[in-house]
Amino acid sequence: PLLFSRLWFNVQRREKNDTHAKIDLVCSIIKGVGVALSRLKQSSTLLFDLAQLGMLVTLEISSKDRSYLWFLNWMSKQSQKNSSTNQLTAETSYHQLSDGTHEVNFALIRGPGNHYLKFCRAWFQVKRERDGKLIDLNSGTSWEILMLTLYLKIKLLVDLLKETKSCSMKTEEGKIVIYTSSGGTEWRPFGQPRTKRPLNSVVLDQGIKENLVAVIKEGLSDDKSNHLLTNVPEQSVILLEDVDAAFVGRDLVSVFYGLTSTTSQKEIFMTINHLEKLDWALIRQNRPADHRQAVTGKHHTNHTILRDKTRNQPTKLKSRSTTMSSEEANCNQNQTKHCWQAYVDHHKCKNRHGVEHDACRHFYRTFNSLCPNRWIARWDEQREAGKFPVQLDP
Known part of the structure; x- marks a missing residue:
């Protein structure tokens, strides 16, 4: 019995050793497979990146x-x-x-x-x-x-x-594609493109429709000074409604002055309920704008369509009439100050950089819109005679 028990103990111990050996072998195989799969994944990722870099765009x-x-x-x-x-x-x-x-x-x-x-x-x-x-x-x-x-x-x-x-x-x-800003700083299409409306279906007083068509067909290149107007799509018609109420003071004038002119054809139409409330600088005699009574029927509200026709100003100053006008009476102290300063800055800039410089053209447009003709003529005479009160040479 003692011999038999020893033999049985040795057999069980050998079976346990074989089991542990098998478990160790299986664990080693699993570890090897895991390492191989990890290396394969890294290699495949690298190969995919190289293929994407060299074969895909x-x-x-x-x-x-x-x-x-x-x-x-x-x-x-x-x-x-x-x-x-x-x-x-x-x-x-x-x-x-x-x-x-x-x-x-x-x-x-x-x-x-x-x-x-x-x-x-x-x-x-x-x-x-x-x-x-x-x-x-x-x-x-x-x-x-x-x-x-x-x-x-x-x-x-x-x-x-x-x-x-x-x-x-x-x-x-x-x-026709209609664009709107929607309160932002970028023009976006408004709705889907619309079929052109036949001109004979537009009902206006006699001659008004023909005048509007003639104005649009003339074409122009205008100055724009705020962000929306500088990003208007090319060959567009711009409509500003009720500008006499929307723009206070000289804000509307600043829209058209201060920036270089563009060559893209754009038309600017402004509807006005009260012409007398509009800034006088836009409709003065030497202002290159066209204002006319567009709707004058008895059953329509009176509006004035103002079409800006600002173009590049000439490089040489034109001679002006020295006859007295009502413009001097309408000049306030603030306008007089800006008028004088713009005139002086223009000639200083012209003597330093030349008349074609953008800043010089800006000063020219500013004093040309603010100063009465009589003042400019008198200052030109003083400057030519060497009696101008300010030194203009650089």
């Missing part, structure tokens, strides 16, 4: 860029056979018709997420990201980014952007 379009809306418009028009997505966003357009009925249209556009599109036999990925923490102060919407990724074909990206622009322009072709 990524284009980022922010919601502030103009091509952002073009691309969304183009992407929403792609058919299901050329694209695949299950992430959509509803866009509702609501219109109330003249007969009191409502017209509601729903459009399903691709929302935030990953989308795959096909263009010119090439597939590419579009990733639309929306940051809820960042707000676009101009539009009041969340900040969005479009990330386009495709095979290394930069020319294809350029062709794609051109295609989105062409697709967007087709919706505006032959129509």
Whole structure:
């Protein structure tokens, strides 16, 4: 019995040792597999980054860029056979018709997420990201980014952007696009492009319609001085309503003075309820503006349309009449001070930098709008005779 018990003890101890050995072997295999998978993951990530760097190109379009809306418009028009997505966003357009009925249209556009599109036999990925923490102060919407990724074909990206622009322009072709600032500092399209209204459907008094059309067709290049007017789209008609109430003092004059002129054709129309309340500098005799009674019917409110026709001022001062006018009587102390200072600053700037300098042109426009002709003529005579009370040489 003693021998048998010793043999049985040795057998059990050997089985335990074999079990521990098997467990150690399995743990070693698992550790090896884990290390191999970790190394494989690192290698695959590195290879993917290298492949993306060398074979893929990524284009980022922010919601502030103009091509952002073009691309969304183009992407929403792609058919299901050329694209695949299950992430959509509803866009509702609501219109109330003249007969009191409502017209509601729903459009399903691709929302935030990953989308795959096909263009010119090439597939590419579009990733639309929306940051809820960042707000676009101009539009009041969340900040969005479009990330386009495709095979290394930069020319294809350029062709794609051109295609989105062409697709967007087709919706505006032959129509009128209305822009509004909406209280911000950037012009945004107001609604959808509208079909042009036939001119014969506009009802105005005799001659008024023809005069307005003639003014628009003349074309002009005007000076703008606030942020909105400097960012107006090209070849636009700008309407400022009730300027006699909206602009107090000389604020309206500062809109047209102080900035360099542009070559983009723009028309500025201003509606006025009380012409006598308008700043006299805008409608004085030597002011290059056209003001006329636009609506004079018995059943209409009287408005005056003022069209600014400010152009580049001539480089040489023109001779002025020295006859007395009512302008001197309308000059207050503050206006006289600014008039004199602008005249002196203009000639100092001209002697130092030349008459074509932007600052010199600004001073010229300022004193030309503030100073009566008689004062300017008298100061010119004193300056030519060497009797001007201020030293103008640099």
